[in-house]
Amino acid sequence: MPDQNAPAQPPHRRRSESSRRAILDASLDLCAQHGYGPVTVEAIAARAGVSKKTIYRWWPSKGAVVLEALNDAANPAADFPDSGDLREDLVVQMGGLVRGLLSDRRVGRALVGLIADTHHDPRLAHGLVDDLFGPRVDDARRRLLKARDAGQIRSDADPDLLIELLYAPLYYRLLLHQGTLQDADELRVLVDHVLRSFAPPS
């Protein structure tokens, strides 16, 4: 006899992890091959070996599939370390973000296309802001507030302005065709300049 108190299995729990992975991988592979624009849910389904109906059961649009694929790719590429050394933690985290997402041809093309698509699709825009960026901005803010409490940055430092100054150049380069940061040395120069303006009074 079934346990009446057991919660009903939510539908998304029933999707097979191997199908989910095949669908997400197919979406990124197709973006890498053709760019985001021409990719269709049909093509993703065909490549993943599932039906179009299966995809639409779990995701409302191609963009939603790509968003989830990027979210998976962002872990652990963009995870935030906490070694106690803010400068090095930023260089490590931003380096992971650049290598694993922004300058990775497969993932980077999908991200650029998705960002473009969010400007036609408010639901997707919310997904980008709340699901992809939100939790990572929260992580960065926590790390910066900890550094502020430790006196490593000035006590009136605005963590959100600091985040903008650190990360905006990475997206500016990607979205406005300015090339990506080449290596850790270039990242260190960026991080050092930003941290210098938030340095505690000596």
Place this chain on the structure above:
Amino acid sequence: MPDQNAPAQPPHRRRSESSRRAILDASLDLCAQHGYGPVTVEAIAARAGVSKKTIYRWWPSKGAVVLEALNDAANPAADFPDSGDLREDLVVQMGGLVRGLLSDRRVGRALVGLIADTHHDPRLAHGLVDDLFGPRVDDARRRLLKARDAGQIRSDADPDLLIELLYAPLYYRLLLHQGTLQDADELRVLVDHVLRSFAPPS
């Protein structure tokens, strides 16, 4: 008798300025109404009261029309003043850019759509970088080098990094749905933080 030495009138000289303006205005109006994506050359032609053929005579694509419209709109909105006070000049110039372009609904929507489109169209990407951004980045660089010569920023300041730190947050906000800077006070905070990290040693 015609002067044999007179240069042949280049074709683009013959286009009527009033048709050109009507076409550019129509492209921005339609982007504001529908977003960039659904706008077609046919619709621009119909709204401007010209034939599709006329548009294709002067521009290769919808994107090229919108690029020229934005380039016109950027003058004088994004012109660079030179009062001798670098901080105030930056606040004035960036304020003009935000008000006249980025946060202007008519122009801002067209710009976002155009940037998205450049990721499918390499020729348009070159136009964006070389025609729209290039000359303005050159202006900013000249102004910053002058300030550096005057000792207002440190002698080893990299003007291109400075430009990135100042302008990337404006585009980051626009393209990643982070809202636009609200007023001159918010701009001053940004400018002050960036200039602080390039301040000459006291």
